[in-house]
Amino acid sequence: MxxxxxxxxxxxxxxxxxxxxxxxxxxxxxxxxxxxxxxxxxxxxxxxxxxxxxNSSARALVTRRTRTLGVVASDTTLYGPASTLFALEEAARAEGYLALERQSAQTVRRRSLFGRPSLRRLTVEELSEALDHLGEGGVEGVVAIAPQRSAVEALAELRHPFPVVVVGSGPGVDIPSVSVDQQLGGRLATAHLLAAGHRTVWHLAGPEDWQEAADRAAGWRSTLEAEGVEPPMLLRGDWSPLSGYRAGQELAGWVGRGLTAVFVANDQMALGVLRALREAGVRTPQDVAVVGFDDIPESEFFAPPLTTVRQDFEAVGKQGIALLLDLIEGRPPAASRIAIEPQLVVRASTFPYTAQAERVPL
Amino acid sequence: MxxxxxxxxxxxxxxxxxxxxxxxxxxxxxxxxxxxxxxxxxxxxxxxxxxxxxNSSARALVTRRTRTLGVVASDTTLYGPASTLFALEEAARAEGYLALERQSAQTVRRRSLFGRPSLRRLTVEELSEALDHLGEGGVEGVVAIAPQRSAVEALAELRHPFPVVVVGSGPGVDIPSVSVDQQLGGRLATAHLLAAGHRTVWHLAGPEDWQEAADRAAGWRSTLEAEGVEPPMLLRGDWSPLSGYRAGQELAGWVGRGLTAVFVANDQMALGVLRALREAGVRTPQDVAVVGFDDIPESEFFAPPLTTVRQDFEAVGKQGIALLLDLIEGRPPAASRIAIEPQLVVRASTFPYTAQAERVPL
DNA sequence: GAGGTCATTGTGAGCGCTAACAATTCATGG
DNA sequence: CCATGAATTGTTAGCGCTCACAATGACCTC
Incomplete structure (x- = not known):
C-alpha cells in the first residue's frame, strides 16, 4: 500500500x-x-x-477553471471513433487539459450473435444525459464524436452552459465542426478506379443515418455523373465485416454483368466483400477491383492488400481541440467548419494507377 | 451559440x-x-x-470526493487495451464515476514507415508524470492498463496518494490486479492443436517485455512439455501484422520439416502469418493450422477465418473498477488478484476439434 | 535625510457548497 | 391549554485555494 x-x-x-x-x-x-x-x-x-x-477542487472553485474537457462518443469500438478519441486526448494534453471521457450509448455488447455489435442511434435523451454528466464533472467544453446525423441534430437542439464542437460529421446543422472531407475521399476512390480503366464503379455504403456514409456516397455519385456514367444500384451495410460479406455475396452475382470495380465505404466491410468474392471464385483485382476506406492497420495485410483512403485522425483531434479552446477562451475561431484532406493509398486490390492508363469513356 | x-x-x-x-x-x-x-x-x-x-468544484472541496477515476494507458491503438479502456469507462459510469483518461506514452505516431507504430516502453518518469497529472485532476484512484512488465514494476515503486489497480498484467509485482488468465489461453490454443492431431506446435510470441506475451508462451510451453514434446524454437513479433508477416516467411521455410501448426500470440500477427504462408504456397489449414489470440472483430473474416482465443474485456473492466472502489472506500477487497477465464473460438484456420480425433503421441 | 521607487511578503475576503447545529413549526396527548 | 417530540427549515462555519490590496524593507535620487 x-x-x-x-x-x-x-x-x-x-x-x-x-x-x-x-x-x-x-x-x-x-x-x-x-x-x-x-x-x-x-x-x-x-x-x-x-x-x-x-487541491484541484479548491483551485477550480476560485479560478473557475477546471482545465478539463469532455469527450462524448458513441460506438468507440469502430476504428474511426477510437482513433479520433485518442487523438483528442493527446491534443488536449498538449494544451494542458485533461480529457473526461463519456460514452453516450448504453452498454455496447461486444458482438451480437453473429459478429458485431449493433449500431445504436443516439437519442436526444442519451446525449443530453451525457452532456449533463460531463457538465457535473466540471468540463469547460465538450467535443462530440458524432458521426450520425441524428446525433448532430440532437446536439443542435440541446442547451448547455459550455461550448460544444463536433468532430467526424461534415457540414450539416449549424455547429462548429471538424471533419475529414469525406466527399473528396469518395471522389478519390472512384476516380482512381475510373482512371484504371473501369467503365463504372459500384458502391457499398455505410448506414443511412451516418453523415460520413452519405458524403462518401455523394463523392462517388458525383464523380460518376461528371463522367456521364449512370451510377449503379447502391448497396448498404452497417460497417461490419459481416454486412460486407453479405453484400459481397450479392455483388458476386453481378460479375460478368458490368461489375468490375467496387468502392466500399470502410475497410471492415471491404474485408467481408473480399471474402465473399473469394468464396464465389471471383478474383481480386483481376475480376473485380476493390477500394476501401479508413486504412486500418490490418488492411495492408488483407488478401489481397487493400487500396483504401486514409484519414488523418491526428489532425482532426488537433483541430478539434484548437477550435474548442478558441470557443472557451472567447477568441474568434480561425474557422468554425474545418475539413481535413484524406489521402488515397494504392495497394494490390486495384490495379496500379499506371497499369491501364487507357481509359474508355462511354 | x-x-x-x-x-x-x-x-x-x-x-x-x-x-x-x-x-x-x-x-x-x-x-x-x-x-x-x-x-x-x-x-x-x-x-x-x-x-x-x-458547482462540482465547490462540492468536491467540501465533500472531499470528486467521483472521478483515472485511467492510464500506453498504446491504446491495440485492440486489447482499447477494449479494456471502454469497458472501464462503462463500469465506472455504472458506479456513478467519471473516467479521466490519460495516455502515458508521448505521441504515438499512427504508423511508422512501414505500417505500425513502434511500441514504447513506459518509463518510470512517464508513468510518474501521468499519475501526477491525474492526481492534479483530482482522481480518487487510478486503473493502469499496463501490459508491460516494466510498467508494473515502475508502478510498484511509485508513491501516490490514491490507490492504483493494474489490469492486463498477470501475477507479478505485489499490486492489486485484474487480468485474463493468459496461461490458460495459451494452454487452450496449444491443446486444441495437439488434440487435432498435430505432433507439435510452433509459437510466435509477443514482445519480450509484455507479461501477456510471456504468459501465453508459458501456457504453450507447459502444454507441450506435459505431453513430452520438446517445444520448437520460439519466434518473436511486436504484435503488428508486419512482424507476423516476417515471422510467417520464416515459418514457411519449416513446412515439411515438422511444422504443421502455429499458435500466434495475437490476431494481427496471425493475419500477417496467414498472408506470408499464402504467398509461399502453404495452405491453411491443410498444410499448416493457425491459432490466434484476442478475437478481434475482423478475425472471423480472415482468409481463412481464424481460430482464436477470446478475452472478456467487459469482465476485466467491471472487476477492475470493483476492486479499485473497494480500495477507495477502504473495504477489504474480495480478492486482490483476479483472473478471468478466456475462451477458445474454433474457426476454419484449424481443423475442427472432432475431425482428426486420433492423436499420435510421440 | 526626506521622499520615492521597486521588490518582496503578508492579510483578509470570498469562491459555492455541505455538515453540524440551532430554531421554528406543527400535531398530539394529558 | 400547554408540554413534548418529531418534522421541517434556517444559521453558521469552514473546505483549500487565489485575488486584491496592504505592509514592509531595501535602495535610490536629489
Missing part, C-alpha cells in the same frame, strides 16, 4: 514548515516572478518534504 | 427565487428525506427556471 489515508497537507501546512505565508507558497507554485530565490528554494523543499499537492 | 457567458447561478440565487434558504436547496438536490413536498416542488421549479447546476 503506497498511499496513506491521512488528510493530505494543505498549503498552510507547507507555509508553516517553510516559515512563510500560504500566499508565498501559492506564488512559488504559480511561478510568480517576485519571489526571492532563497524563499523559493525553502518553499520547494517544504513541498517536497511533505509530499504536498495542490 | 447555446451557451451564455454570464456567471452561472448559485445555490443562493435559486434559494432566493424559491423563497427558502440555500441549505434547503442543497437538501432537495441531495434527496434528503425531511423536505416538505410543497417546498421540494417549489425549489425544483426554481432550479429548472434558472437552469441551475451544482
Amino acid at each position: 503506497t498511499h496513506t489515508q491521512l488528510r493530505p497537507p494543505t498549503m498552510a501546512d507547507v507555509a508553516r514548515l517553510a516559515g512563510v505565508s500560504h500566499q508565498t507558497v501559492s506564488r512559488v507554485l504559480g511561478d510568480h516572478p517576485n519571489v526571492r530565490e532563497q524563499t523559493r528554494v525553502r518553499v520547494l523543499r517544504a513541498i517536497e518534504e511533505m509530499g504536498y499537492r495542490r | 447555446t451557451h451564455t457567458q454570464l456567471r452561472p447561478p448559485t445555490m443562493a440565487d435559486v434559494a432566493r427565487l424559491a423563497g427558502v434558504s440555500h441549505q434547503t436547496v442543497s437538501r432537495v438536490l441531495g434527496d434528503h428525506p425531511n423536505v416538505r413536498e410543497q417546498t421540494r416542488v417549489r425549489v425544483l421549479r426554481a432550479i429548472e427556471e434558472m437552469g441551475y447546476r451544482r
Whole structure:
C-alpha cells in the first residue's frame, strides 16, 4: 500500500514548515516572478518534504477553471471513433487539459450473435444525459464524436452552459465542426478506379443515418455523373465485416454483368466483400477491383492488400481541440467548419494507377 | 451559440427565487428525506427556471470526493487495451464515476514507415508524470492498463496518494490486479492443436517485455512439455501484422520439416502469418493450422477465418473498477488478484476439434 | 535625510457548497 | 391549554485555494 489515508497537507501546512505565508507558497507554485530565490528554494523543499499537492477542487472553485474537457462518443469500438478519441486526448494534453471521457450509448455488447455489435442511434435523451454528466464533472467544453446525423441534430437542439464542437460529421446543422472531407475521399476512390480503366464503379455504403456514409456516397455519385456514367444500384451495410460479406455475396452475382470495380465505404466491410468474392471464385483485382476506406492497420495485410483512403485522425483531434479552446477562451475561431484532406493509398486490390492508363469513356 | 457567458447561478440565487434558504436547496438536490413536498416542488421549479447546476468544484472541496477515476494507458491503438479502456469507462459510469483518461506514452505516431507504430516502453518518469497529472485532476484512484512488465514494476515503486489497480498484467509485482488468465489461453490454443492431431506446435510470441506475451508462451510451453514434446524454437513479433508477416516467411521455410501448426500470440500477427504462408504456397489449414489470440472483430473474416482465443474485456473492466472502489472506500477487497477465464473460438484456420480425433503421441 | 521607487511578503475576503447545529413549526396527548 | 417530540427549515462555519490590496524593507535620487 503506497498511499496513506491521512488528510493530505494543505498549503498552510507547507507555509508553516517553510516559515512563510500560504500566499508565498501559492506564488512559488504559480511561478510568480517576485519571489526571492532563497524563499523559493525553502518553499520547494517544504513541498517536497511533505509530499504536498495542490487541491484541484479548491483551485477550480476560485479560478473557475477546471482545465478539463469532455469527450462524448458513441460506438468507440469502430476504428474511426477510437482513433479520433485518442487523438483528442493527446491534443488536449498538449494544451494542458485533461480529457473526461463519456460514452453516450448504453452498454455496447461486444458482438451480437453473429459478429458485431449493433449500431445504436443516439437519442436526444442519451446525449443530453451525457452532456449533463460531463457538465457535473466540471468540463469547460465538450467535443462530440458524432458521426450520425441524428446525433448532430440532437446536439443542435440541446442547451448547455459550455461550448460544444463536433468532430467526424461534415457540414450539416449549424455547429462548429471538424471533419475529414469525406466527399473528396469518395471522389478519390472512384476516380482512381475510373482512371484504371473501369467503365463504372459500384458502391457499398455505410448506414443511412451516418453523415460520413452519405458524403462518401455523394463523392462517388458525383464523380460518376461528371463522367456521364449512370451510377449503379447502391448497396448498404452497417460497417461490419459481416454486412460486407453479405453484400459481397450479392455483388458476386453481378460479375460478368458490368461489375468490375467496387468502392466500399470502410475497410471492415471491404474485408467481408473480399471474402465473399473469394468464396464465389471471383478474383481480386483481376475480376473485380476493390477500394476501401479508413486504412486500418490490418488492411495492408488483407488478401489481397487493400487500396483504401486514409484519414488523418491526428489532425482532426488537433483541430478539434484548437477550435474548442478558441470557443472557451472567447477568441474568434480561425474557422468554425474545418475539413481535413484524406489521402488515397494504392495497394494490390486495384490495379496500379499506371497499369491501364487507357481509359474508355462511354 | 447555446451557451451564455454570464456567471452561472448559485445555490443562493435559486434559494432566493424559491423563497427558502440555500441549505434547503442543497437538501432537495441531495434527496434528503425531511423536505416538505410543497417546498421540494417549489425549489425544483426554481432550479429548472434558472437552469441551475451544482458547482462540482465547490462540492468536491467540501465533500472531499470528486467521483472521478483515472485511467492510464500506453498504446491504446491495440485492440486489447482499447477494449479494456471502454469497458472501464462503462463500469465506472455504472458506479456513478467519471473516467479521466490519460495516455502515458508521448505521441504515438499512427504508423511508422512501414505500417505500425513502434511500441514504447513506459518509463518510470512517464508513468510518474501521468499519475501526477491525474492526481492534479483530482482522481480518487487510478486503473493502469499496463501490459508491460516494466510498467508494473515502475508502478510498484511509485508513491501516490490514491490507490492504483493494474489490469492486463498477470501475477507479478505485489499490486492489486485484474487480468485474463493468459496461461490458460495459451494452454487452450496449444491443446486444441495437439488434440487435432498435430505432433507439435510452433509459437510466435509477443514482445519480450509484455507479461501477456510471456504468459501465453508459458501456457504453450507447459502444454507441450506435459505431453513430452520438446517445444520448437520460439519466434518473436511486436504484435503488428508486419512482424507476423516476417515471422510467417520464416515459418514457411519449416513446412515439411515438422511444422504443421502455429499458435500466434495475437490476431494481427496471425493475419500477417496467414498472408506470408499464402504467398509461399502453404495452405491453411491443410498444410499448416493457425491459432490466434484476442478475437478481434475482423478475425472471423480472415482468409481463412481464424481460430482464436477470446478475452472478456467487459469482465476485466467491471472487476477492475470493483476492486479499485473497494480500495477507495477502504473495504477489504474480495480478492486482490483476479483472473478471468478466456475462451477458445474454433474457426476454419484449424481443423475442427472432432475431425482428426486420433492423436499420435510421440 | 526626506521622499520615492521597486521588490518582496503578508492579510483578509470570498469562491459555492455541505455538515453540524440551532430554531421554528406543527400535531398530539394529558 | 400547554408540554413534548418529531418534522421541517434556517444559521453558521469552514473546505483549500487565489485575488486584491496592504505592509514592509531595501535602495535610490536629489
